[in-house]
Amino acid sequence: MLHPLPDDLLKLPHRREVPFARLTTLGVGGVCHWLFEPTTEAEASQFVRTCHREGLEFRVLGGGSNLVVLGDVTAPVLRLRLPFAVECHGTEMTAPASHGHIALAEAAAQAGLSGLEWASGIPGSLGGAIRMNAGAYGHEWVQVLIRYRFLTPEGELIEKAPEPGEFQYRKSWFGREHVVLSATASLVEGDPARIRAQVAEYRGRRGTSQPLSKRNAGCIFKNPPGASAGRLIDAAGLKGMRVGDAEVSVEHGNFLVNLGHARAEDFAELMAQVRDQVRATHGVELEPEVEIWR
Numbered sequence: 136m137l138h139p140l141p142d143d144l145l146k147l148p149h150r151r152e153v154p155f156a157r158l159t160t161l162g163v164g165g166v167c168h169w170l171f172e173p174t175t176e177a178e179a180s181q182f183v184r185t186c187h188r189e190g191l192e193f194r195v196l197g198g199g200s201n202l203v204v205l206g207d208v209t210a211p212v213l214r215l216r217l218p219f220a221v222e223c224h225g226t227e228m229t230a231p232a233s234h235g236h237i238a239l240a241e242a243a244a245q246a247g248l249s250g251l252e253w254a255s256g257i258p259g260s261l262g263g264a265i266r267m268n269a270g271a272y273g274h275e276w277v278q279v280l281i282r283y284r285f286l287t288p289e290g291e292l293i294e295k296a297p298e299p300g301e302f303q304y305r306k307s308w309f310g311r312e313h314v315v316l317s318a319t320a321s322l323v324e325g326d327p328a329r330i331r332a333q334v335a336e337y338r339g340r341r342g343t344s345q346p347l348s349k350r351n352a353g354c355i356f357k358n359p360p361g362a363s364a365g366r367l368i369d370a371a372g373l374k375g376m377r378v379g380d381a382e383v384s385v386e387h388g389n390f391l392v393n394l395g396h397a398r399a400e401d402f403a404e405l406m407a408q409v410r411d412q413v414r415a416t417h418g419v420e421l422e423p424e425v426e427i428w429r
C-alpha cells in the first residue's frame with residue numbers, strides 16, 4: 136500500500152510510476168512509485184533528512200547497471216541528478232556521484248591521467264561504482280580513491296579518506312541509506328597515446344567476451360575465492376539455459392541476458408537454477424554480485 140508522503144518531500148523534484156525496465160540496464164522489474172531526482176546536494180540532503188524524520192525507508196539508485204528489481208518498489212527511490220562537472224587539481228580528479236562512470240574514465244584519459252583505464256567499459260554512475268567498489272582486470276576503485284563525500288542515513292554530510300577494510304571485493308561498508316555524493320581519485324600523469332591504447336585494449340577484450348548487444352547487468356555472481364564464476368557455470372554446461380526470455384549468455388556464463396521480453400521472475404528463477412546446478416556440480420555456493428531489490 137502507498138503511504139502519502141510529506142509535503143516538504145513532494146516539493147523536491149520527483150516523478151511517479153516509472154517502470155524499472157527504464158531505470159535498469161537489465162530492463163526488468165516492477166514500478167518505481169516515487170523517484171526523487173535532486174539536482175543539488177542541498178536537495179539530496181533535504182530528501183534524506185526528511186525521510187529520516189518521518190521514519191521512511193528509502194533506496195538509492197545510480198545507473199541501474201548492477202541491479203535486479205523483483206517487483207514494485209513503494210519506498211521513495213533517490214537518484215542523484217547533480218550537474219556533470221569534473222574537477223582536476225594536478226593529478227587529483229573529483230566528480231559528482233551521478234557522473235557517468237564511463238564518461239569519467241574518458242575524461243581522465245583525455246586529461247592525460249592514467250589510473251582509470253580499466254573503468255572505461257563499466258557502465259553506471261560513479262556513486263554506484265564507489266558503493267560496489269567496482270573493478271576489472273586486477274584494478275578496483277579503492278586503489279585510486281583518496282577521498283569521498285557522502286550523506287549518512289540521518290542526512291549528515293561527511294567527507295573522508297578511505298580507511299582499511301572499508302572497501303572489499305565488490306562491496307563497501309555503506310548501508311542501504313548512505314548516499315555517496317562525490318569521489319576523488321588520485322591518478323598519475325601518463326602518455327595520452329598509451330592511455331588510449333590501454334582503454335582500447337580493455338574495450339576490445341569486453342567486446343569479444345561479453346554479450347554487449349543484449350540487455351544485461353554485468354556479472355551476476357561474484358567470483359568465489361580462487362575461481363571464476365563464469366568458468367564454473369560454463370563447466371556445469373549451463374550456457375544457453377533459459378527461463379522465459381532470461382538466458383545464461385552463450386558468450387559469457389556469468390552474464391544473464393534479456394532476450395527481449397524477460398520478466399523479473401524469470402531472472403530470479405534462472406539465478407536460483409544456476410546456483411543449484413553449480414552447487415550440485417562443483418560443490419561451490421555462488422554469491423550474487425548484483426544487488427537484488429524485492
Ligand SMILES: Cc1cc2nc3c(=O)[nH]c(=O)nc-3n(C[C@H](O)[C@H](O)[C@H](O)COP(=O)(O)OP(=O)(O)OC[C@H]3O[C@@H](n4cnc5c(N)ncnc54)[C@H](O)[C@@H]3O)c2cc1C
Pocket residue numbers: 160194195196197198199200201202215232233236256257258259260261262263264265266267268269270271305309313314315316345347351352353354426
Ligand atoms: C555490460 C556491463 C559490464 C559490467 N562490468 C563490470 C565490471 O567489469 N566490473 C564491475 O565491478 N562491475 C561491472 N558491471 C556492474 C556495474 O556496472 C557496476 O557495479 C556499477 O559500478 C554499478 O553502478 P550503478 O550506478 O549502475 O549502480 P546501481 O546498479 O544503480 O546500484 C548498485 C548499488 O549501488 C548503490 N548506489 C548507487 N548509487 C549510489 C550512490 N550515489 N550512493 C550510495 N549508493 C549508491 C545502489 O543502492 C545499489 O546498492 C557491469 C555492468 C554491465 C551492464
